Amino acid sequence: MIFNPAEEHEYEAACGLLLHRFDGWAVENGIDADPFVAEAALEYRHLGTPDGRLGLWDQRHIEEFLLDWAPRTVTVLPDEEPADAPGTLRALLRYLHAVQLADPRGASLSEALAAVDGAAPRYAEAMADRSRWGLAKFWITTAAEQGADVQDEPALQDFVGRAQSGEVPYDPDVLQAIVDRQMRSSGPVRSEPQLPVALPGDDVLREQADRSPIVRQLRALAEWAGRDGRTLTGSGRLRLSDARELVERLDTGDSTDSIRTSADLPRLDLLVEWAKKARLIRVAKGRLYAVAKAQPILNDPLELWRRAFEAFGELRSPVRGGRRDRYGASVLFDEYAAYDLYDVILPDVLATLYSLPYPMPWPGLRETVRLAYRSSSLPGVLARDSADSVGREQSDADSDLRRLLGALEELGAIECHQGMAEPVFGELALSEDQDEAEVWAGMSAEDFDDVDDDLLDDPLSVDDLLDDEATRRSRRLKSELSAGPVELIRLTDLGTDSVHRRLLAEGRDAPLIGELAQAPPAGLLGVLADHYDPESARTELTAWIAANGGHPAALEQLVHAVRAMPFRTRAEAMLDVLASSLDDGELLLRSLRSDPSIAPTTLSLLARREILTPEDLTEPESLLMVAESLLQLYEATGADGLGEMLHHEGRDAEEALRAALASGHPDQHGLADLQAIADRMPRERKSHIGRLRQRGHRGNGRRGGKGRR
Structure with a gap:
């Protein structure tokens, strides 16, 4: 019930089998269901969501399919009846539960059906809103409306030619809205599967959260601000006297010698911005107030910790402590870059640490940041950088990552200690087959000095250089990991809990040990x-x-x-x-x-x-094994795949099929499907198969549905 997007043939076979059986089930139960809509629903879960779980449906999946995916992808031509997507989705959900394919971590059947009922009144309007259509649906429908036979390839190509030459009338505003929407969203990317994690109960997590220095400081800061508020300077900063008081009260460790404004206290500045982003304090009319509605959060250490963790992603500049290099930009926090690497690195670091069975060694984590920064530039430009520039960038990247990890450690999301890295990390060190971007990301300053500019103009020489550098980099990383103790980093229970909650909110699969205790x-x-x-x-x-x-x-x-x-x-x-x-x-x-x-x-x-x-x-067991093998092959390859295999294998395969049909296998639906394949074989070959089945197996098998797609 889950396939990698690259497993196209495997998914097609499974989808075809599901639709075939679903169609038969619907007919047997007197349900009017559209297999095309059911196929669109399965395709939505396979390609349109981050997790790809075909059997898991929640309210958000149901609403997104009916109000976004179906309007965008399901085409209804002018002479066709509108598809009853809500009705078909209801039937599909019932079928998944009836045949025990529903993922128990999703909505219950009653909850899912209620979600369909809630979205159904908006479905017709969404389908009629042309701005929600996809480009293919827009042009196919436009062609059909103007009389083109969209099932006729030459007629369709003629329409395309006329459209490209401007001879076809259409609504340019609608088309532009469709294009703009597609430009804004590239669609979901299938997330990497996560290993299951074990977590203690909220009571234990609450005790751990109460020991977090950041939690205590944020609570104390909000209490200090109070409901009456504290006066700020004209530039909106803490007054110096208040800043000095808070440094001592919160024990920030900032030096108050020779400071001119509170901005010169990086640790205090971080806490103030953190409390603002967490909606614990606010600024109004020149004063700093505690947020009254946040009082219940302040009284619950676990909820306060979770609020602080979620706010951490918005603390780019404060986490840096105001440091800027001489060029005015940061490797990790560059507001002038095409995209902010902080938004990439922070989730990536947390996802890397999540569910790892062993602590992550610092050298491995460090390389991910270097890769993300260096691979964002062109290799030819990078190679012509000076050794000083490359060395400075790598040093800045390491420093930025250190600051980020330091704040996470003080919050209590990660913990660090010295030790030997597990051998598996040495085995996973980047190897010779890494791609070009990874190689450039890992090159040291000395490596860049060794590169001849003329060499880079020759693509073949560049390939050789990349191969050599990949080998050197792999050896360096392996050597560093095995030379002695390194810093090891792992998520704490609190960190694991919050990353788990974030993954679920993103629609990703993040199993939690113990969550299936009440599953069927x-x-x-x-x-x-x-x-x-x-x-x-x-x-x-x-x-x-x-x-x-x-x-x-x-x-x-x-x-x-x-x-x-x-x-x-x-x-x-x-x-x-x-x-x-x-x-x-x-x-x-x-x-x-x-x-x-x-x-x-x-x-x-x-x-x-x-x-x-x-x-x-035994002989009966051998026949059952033959039948089981063919039935599994049928499920894995589909009827066409199995039929083609039987055709190519000749009489041996035909004898296997005859044996399967005469085996007495308990799967009546499966045997009916095999019989249907036998019926499509050449007439002179299938007659004996049919007679043998009638003689050797008189079960109550019947064929499934039409299998229409």
């Missing part, structure tokens, strides 16, 4: 199979068993969920993660070998684990 059995096993590493899966499963009646009762529920799963590959993945997460997993598999409804899945898994060999199987 199939939902639990599906999420573990798709998103959990083995150790986390074992922990999550153990907690679920304890919360659901203990080992015997919980295990029966889990096995029943595998039995009821109508999709072969998912059933095996569920059984696999179940067996892998139990101490007696192999014993469980052996006990299920004789269970008629789950035997094919069990035999397939036992064979894949090399617990069983072909010689260990």
Whole structure:
């Protein structure tokens, strides 16, 4: 139920199977559903959202699909009935829950249906608003409205030619609005998967937050400002007497010797700006006040900590402490750059540290900042920089990152200590196949001095240079990581909790160990199979068993969920993660070998684990294995893919298909799909297959829906 965007064929096969089964389910239940709209909904979750989870639907997904994605991508030609997207989405959500494919971390079925009902009244208006359309939909609809046959390629090309020459009337304002919207948004980028994390309860986090120096200082600053407020200078800064008082009261460590304004106290300036961004204090009519509505936040250390963490992203200049290099710009905080690297580096640093099983060594984290800064410039320009310029930029980048990490450490979001880096980081050091931008990012000042200008004019010589530099850089980084103790950095529980909350708010997948304790059995096993590493899966499963009646009762529920799963590959993945997460997993598999409804899945898994060999199987079990293999291949490649394979393999494949149809496999829908493939084979070959199926297997199988897409 999740595919990498690059897995186009795998996604197409899974999507086709889902639509085929959904269409059949809708027909059987008397539901009028449009497979094209259902396909658009699955494509939205696959390509239009950061996480790509096909089975997870929340209110925001439902509203975005109905009010943005469908109006932008679903084309309704003038002679067609408008698509009932709300009705089809209701049916699709019901189907996902009926066949146990719904992700339990999403909305419940009743919540999801209510969200559809809430968005449905606005759907027709959104579909009619041409400014919400995509470019392709705009031109296809315009062509159809002007009489062009959009199904006829020559006619469509003729329309395109007339449009390019200005012969086609259209609304330029609408077209410009569409173009402007697309220019503003490049669409979501699929986020990297995150490992599950474990977190203590809020009571523990609250105690940790109360020990944060920043939390204490922000609270004290707001209390000092008070409801009556404190007078500021004409430039809006603290008076010197007040600034000196606060330095002592808050213990900022600033030196008050020879200061002319409070701006000369970088630590105090940071705290004041931080409190403003966190909406704890405000400026009005020349006075600094505590925000009255923030009092409940000030009384709750955890909420105050979370508020401070969220505000940290807006503290570019104060975090720097007012430092500027002689050119007036900062590597990390350059307000004159095309984009502010602070907005890139801060989330990247936090995401890098999140869910890591080991603390991150400083050299590895440092390289990410150098890469982000150096790769934003052209290699030819960089290579002609002086050694002093390169060295200064790298030093500034390191200093800026140090300041950022220092503030995060004092807040309590990260903790640092000295130690040996885990060997895995040495293995992950940049290798020879890194791209050009990474190489330029890692070159030292001496490396740039060694580059001959004439060399850079020859692309082949540049390639050789990059290969050599990649090797040198990899060796330097590995040597630094293994030479001795380095600074190791990790997120604290508080930091992990807040990054986790941020990831969820961005619509990303961020599993939390323990959150599936009340999930239905199939939902639990599906999420573990798709998103959990083995150790986390074992922990999550153990907690679920304890919360659901203990080992015997919980295990029966889990096995029943595998039995009821109508999709072969998912059933095996569920059984696999179940067996892998139990101490007696192999014993469980052996006990299920004789269970008629789950035997094919069990035999397939036992064979894949090399617990069983072909010689260990009885003849009926061999037939079940053949059927299971073909059904899984069908799910992975689609009907066309399996049919093509059978055609190319010839009689051996045909015999396998005959064996599968005569096997007595319990998946009646799957066998019906295989029979449909057999029916499309050449007539002289399929007659024997049909007779054998009638003789050897008289189940109640029936074909699924039309599979129309």
